[in-house]
């Protein structure tokens with residue numbers, strides 16, 4: 553992988569090779585790499601975290617990389633709990649249930665109750681329940697998605713469903729995609745859990761929902777509707793769960809194109825952390841900016857304590 557990255561750099565092939573290389577670099581080394589302490593000093597602080605009531609935080613690249621907890625996360629979670637903040641950990645990964653996410657953090661030494669997690673699968677199930685209570689779906693996905701749909705009173709139907717719903721998962725195959733394609737052509741509406749085209753795995757990068765649903769979109773000519781980030785619906789639902797107004801809530805994430813944009817469009821303050829996929833240069837590529845750029849969530853605690861004096 554490193555060789556591909558090096559070749560990409562040497563020959564100025566900026567896209568696929570370097571993207572894969574960068575992703576590789578981020579996935580496997582960001583937990584260890586030193587991010588310069590710059591934004592805390594340079595940026596004018598635009599958020600007083602002590603005054604904020606609600607915190608919605610992305611997980612991958614913010615709390616952990618793979619199975620490695622990032623620096624400062626323990627202190628951040630402890631601060632949220634001790635200060636009595638309302639908080640929600642959000643992921644676009646539709647495969648895991650709340651219980652599995654709780655257990656994942658438990659293995660890293662964090663005790664976070666199940667109700668503090670929210671996934672694109674739950675957002676999708678909530679969306680379908682509101683749009684069409686008691687509807688039926690043909691679903692391609694893992695336990696996280698299937699359980700969320702069942703819990704929302706949605707039934708499985710592979711003959712004439714109201715919707716075809718796609719998430720990430722091992723049940724994905726030519727057979728399931730072919731069935732989904734024909735069901736959409738017969739009138740089922742196409743829903744995706746999230747637009748992410750790839751995600752980190754232990755083995756490297758794996759195609760995610762946005763990429764997996766593309767063959768169905770192309771074969772049917774139908775565009776899917778996506779419920780996860782950056783759809784602000786997911787953020788608004790999160791705010792309702794926390795019983796917070798957007799003006800008193802913060803969205804924390806490592807991606808400009810999902811986390812920061814969805815927080816911004818929901819009226820929340822936004823924090824871009826450099827512990828994941830983004831670096832300081834990333835911000836310059838977008839027409840919008842986060843309220844503040846920090847090295848990691850540990851800086852939130854430091855800044856909150858500084859502001860108290």
Ligand SMILES: [Mg+2]
Nearest residue numbers: 610612613806
């Ligand atoms: Mg992330």
